[in-house]
Amino acid sequence: MAEVLDIYQNLLEHFGKLEWWHMERGFTPAEFEVCVGAILTQNTSWSNVEEALELMKSRKLTSPLSIATAKTKDMEEAARPSGFYKQKAERLKMFSDFVMGFGGFRGFSKGVTREQLLGLKGIGPETADSILLYALNMPVFVIDAYTKRVFKRLGILPKGYSRKIAGKTMNDYYAWKRFFESNLPNDTNLYKEFHALIVELAKQHCRKKPVCAGCPLEKGCRKMI
Ligand code: SF4
Structure with a gap:
């Protein structure tokens, strides 16, 4: 659990709280x-x-x-x-x-x-x-392409994260989801913040072509690209 939580803490220290989705456009609710x-x-x-x-x-x-x-x-x-x-x-x-x-x-x-x-x-x-x-404020971890990209490059991969379906290698959404949910406290706000921080990292540093200089995760990243 420590490794994934450490990454969260590291990103939080670097970017600060992002508090995504201000919901300010007057939708009902x-x-x-x-x-x-x-x-x-x-x-x-x-x-x-x-x-x-x-x-x-x-x-x-x-x-x-x-x-x-x-x-x-x-x-x-x-x-x-x-x-x-x-x-x-x-x-x-x-x-x-x-x-x-x-x-x-x-x-x-x-x-x-x-x-x-x-x-x-x-x-x-x-x-x-x-x-x-x-x-709905439920503690479920969201997996997107950014999450997979960042964690693959870090060299932190869930067991069985990819498998072959009809000859094609597919990333298994549920292997990734289980991996985060079992390595983090069951905390909705942490999940919200962590996902937002991963997206921010992927936009600022871990882009398709990574910009590793200044990346808060560079120390320890295996850069498996
Ligand atoms: S050090 Fe580079 S490859 Fe590793 S997470 Fe940061 S931007 Fe991505």
Whole structure:
């Protein structure tokens, strides 16, 4: 446990608390913005997501009910800056409809399970876990491409992290998830902060072409690139 926790402490000391997701756009409830962001961010940069969220705000598409009942064309226009906008508009409408099936966000947050989220079209493990962690405050660790890149380069790998499926080597999401969850205290705020810190490190230093000078993890990094 110490090694992974040490990395967290190291990143925290270097970058300070990031406290992601301020949820300031007036979505109802505020946590719903996290769910929308988690769907919009698939295959695009966060700046494009922000543009789409601003458009949704200006068009009052900020609650499960307003999105579920919006015209498809209006939803597509609002989602356009995030790319794959037709697909994302459809997914947002389906997700909002699903939330309304619980009687609204309060019922959704109390009753939804991870399996139910994964059963929705377009919601994979990373999106589901982002929603559970950042919107519903559940202690689940989010694994994304940045996390795998950083920890592979560090030379810290979960057992069975990749396996062959139909001749292709796949990174096993659950091996990574289990690895973090079993090596960290069961602490929602720590999980939130750690994921944000990993993303920050990957953007500033551990890029596709790494910038190791000044990286807070350089000492001890095996640079397995
Ligand atoms: S030292 Fe370089 S390779 Fe290692 S984590 Fe930092 S940026 Fe990535």
